[in-house]
Amino acid sequence: MAIETEFITKSWDIPLRASVDVAVIGGGSAGVAAASAAARNGASTILVERYGFLGGTSTAGMVGPFMTSYTPDGKRQLVAGLFQEVIDRMVAMGGAVDPSTTEAGSAWGSFIELGHANVTPFHVEALKMATLEMVCDSGAQIRFHTSFVDVIMDGERISDIVILDKAGLGLLRPKVVIDTSGDGDIAAKAGAPFEMGRREDGRMMPVTLFLTIGNVDDDRVVAWMREHEKLHPGERLFECIVKEARETGAWTLEREFLNIYREPTPGQWRVNTTRVQNVDGTNPDDLSRAEVESRRQVWDLIRFFRSHCPGLENVQLLATGSQVGVRETRHILGDYVLNGQDVLEGRKFEDGIAQCSYPIDIHDPQGPRGRLEGIHADHYEIPYRCLVPRQVSNLLVAGRPISADHEGAASARVIPPCYATGQAAGTAASLSLKQSVAPREVDIERLRKTLQEQGAVV
Numbered sequence: 001m002a003i004e005t006e007f008i009t010k011s012w013d014i015p016l017r018a019s020v021d022v023a024v025i026g027g028g029s030a031g032v033a034a035a036s037a038a039a040r041n042g043a044s045t046i047l048v049e050r051y052g053f054l055g056g057t058s059t060a061g062m063v064g065p066f067m068t069s070y071t072p073d074g075k076r077q078l079v080a081g082l083f084q085e086v087i088d089r090m091v092a093m094g095g096a097v098d099p100s101t102t103e104a105g106s107a108w109g110s111f112i113e114l115g116h117a118n119v120t121p122f123h124v125e126a127l128k129m130a131t132l133e134m135v136c137d138s139g140a141q142i143r144f145h146t147s148f149v150d151v152i153m154d155g156e157r158i159s160d161i162v163i164l165d166k167a168g169l170g171l172l173r174p175k176v177v178i179d180t181s182g183d184g185d186i187a188a189k190a191g192a193p194f195e196m197g198r199r200e201d202g203r204m205m206p207v208t209l210f211l212t213i214g215n216v217d218d219d220r221v222v223a224w225m226r227e228h229e230k231l232h233p234g235e236r237l238f239e240c241i242v243k244e245a246r247e248t249g250a251w252t253l254e255r256e257f258l259n260i261y262r263e264p265t266p267g268q269w270r271v272n273t274t275r276v277q278n279v280d281g282t283n284p285d286d287l288s289r290a291e292v293e294s295r296r297q298v299w300d301l302i303r304f305f306r307s308h309c310p311g312l313e314n315v316q317l318l319a320t321g322s323q324v325g326v327r328e329t330r331h332i333l334g335d336y337v338l339n340g341q342d343v344l345e346g347r348k349f350e351d352g353i354a355q356c357s358y359p360i361d362i363h364d365p366q367g368p369r370g371r372l373e374g375i376h377a378d379h380y381e382i383p384y385r386c387l388v389p390r391q392v393s394n395l396l397v398a399g400r401p402i403s404a405d406h407e408g409a410a411s412a413r414v415i416p417p418c419y420a421t422g423q424a425a426g427t428a429a430s431l432s433l434k435q436s437v438a439p440r441e442v443d444i445e446r447l448r449k450t451l452q453e454q455g456a457v458v
């Protein structure tokens with residue numbers, strides 16, 4: 001950012017809006033789970049969200065389906081608890097397909113085998129309502145259209161959170177803060193150490209704007225894929241068409257195939273194919289450039305679908321995300337840093353609070369390809385220490401920015417573990433208040449037992 005060459009100093013009187021036990025900042029997957037868990041476990045809880053609905057990247061960013069919440073063989077569920085409650089609510093609304101029924105290599109998982117069984121296809125509007133109802137039912141208070149601005153520190157403790165809403169600046173005074181902003185904004189402002197992207201060069205995975213298309217001839221798309229996977233095993237959807245079109249100049253995007261996921265409504269698919277590189281999702285200039293570039297790519301795609309892709313000749317653009325989806329920014333450094341070997345070897349920990357089996361899924365920060373590498377075990381665990389940032393005493397982090405390196409996060413970043421770490425953080429925050437200790441000192445056995453009693457798998 002070139003603007004930080006000149007500063008002014010000004011002072012304001014900022015009114016105290018609320019004093020609470022727990023403030024959860026960010027109402028995405030992790031925040032929804034954290035706020036619900038904290039409130040259900042008896043803490044007065046406030047959930048701050050800048051948009052007017054919940055779900056974050058999975059609703060505002062339209063990212064989906066939820067990746068696997070099962071072991072690779074599909075026999076055991078690894079993420080349940082509040083995550084499954086959200087799915088049950090959506091299924092009851094006719095807005096999702098239960099992951100116990102979705103198979104590897106199916107249209108629900110974009111015809112991908114590895115790591116793409118037991119996914120959860122869902123409607124964005126069903127998810128907005130299911131998450132809203134779950135948080136409201138928990139007793140947590142939601143403050144929509146409210147942005148986190150800054151923290152006020154008392155030594156290593158966050159004493160107040162500065163927010164901005166329609167009435168101006170305000171203060172929240174929480175005993176414990178849970179950072180579920182997706183980017184670790186609160187932890188960074190509070191002085192917790194972090195890494196950006198890859199350790200060696202700070203590069204981050206590319207961003208992608210999702211879109212939903214309608215009027216797809218589902219049967220033709222599936223038939224094309226089934227025919228081609230016999231002729232060219234390992235080839236992805238429309239890969240040969242994209243390759244040929246690149247040679248003639250009809251395809252200019254970075255991706256080498258179409259990555260599209262069938263939705264619960266016939267004829268509707270979610271498209272994960274646009275891509276913009278060199279975007280730091282914490283930099284407003286980069287985010288603006290990413291929106292401009294990716295929205296242009298959306299219409300290039302629509303034209304390409306109609307002119308080149310069997311089954312997509314008559315597609316209509318139904319919706320685009322309100323924001324580009326950001327895969328990676330800060331990795332907040334906690335008391336343990338989950339790494340790629342932990343994931344691949346299926347490492348377990350005494351303070352394990354979540355389980356996951358999703359592969360390491362890296363979208364190359366410098367090129368079109370990536371790395372999808374399956375784990376060599378049933379599952380790995382995420383230790384509680386990954387939620388406890390260094391150097392700040394009353395803060396927990398959940399969701400995408402938990403303490404993991406580039407490779408560890410490339411697995412743990414998907415939506416099911418974000419719910420699981422959110423549920424663990426909310427439960428731990430409430431326990432820390434009951435035990436009158438800092439979140440770092442929470443009795444781990446009691447935390448694990450409470451999570452288990454409340455449906456989570458630990």
Ligand SMILES: Cc1cc2nc3c(=O)[nH]c(=O)nc-3n(C[C@H](O)[C@H](O)[C@H](O)COP(=O)(O)OP(=O)(O)OC[C@H]3O[C@@H](n4cnc5c(N)ncnc54)[C@H](O)[C@@H]3O)c2cc1C
Nearest residue numbers: 026028029030050056057067147148182325326399400415
């Ligand atoms: C392009 C892309 C494709 C992906 N594909 C899949 C997939 O197919 N399946 C899957 O399971 N996972 C996928 N993922 C990963 C997954 O979607 C995310 O990692 C996950 O949703 C992050 O959840 P979260 O709760 O940590 O953060 P988010 O969902 O990003 O939530 C953060 C919340 O904080 C709010 N917020 C942020 N800053 C502020 C502020 N200053 N003040 C107030 N509120 C604020 C945001 O509005 C948002 O609601 C993908 C990610 C991307 C980007």
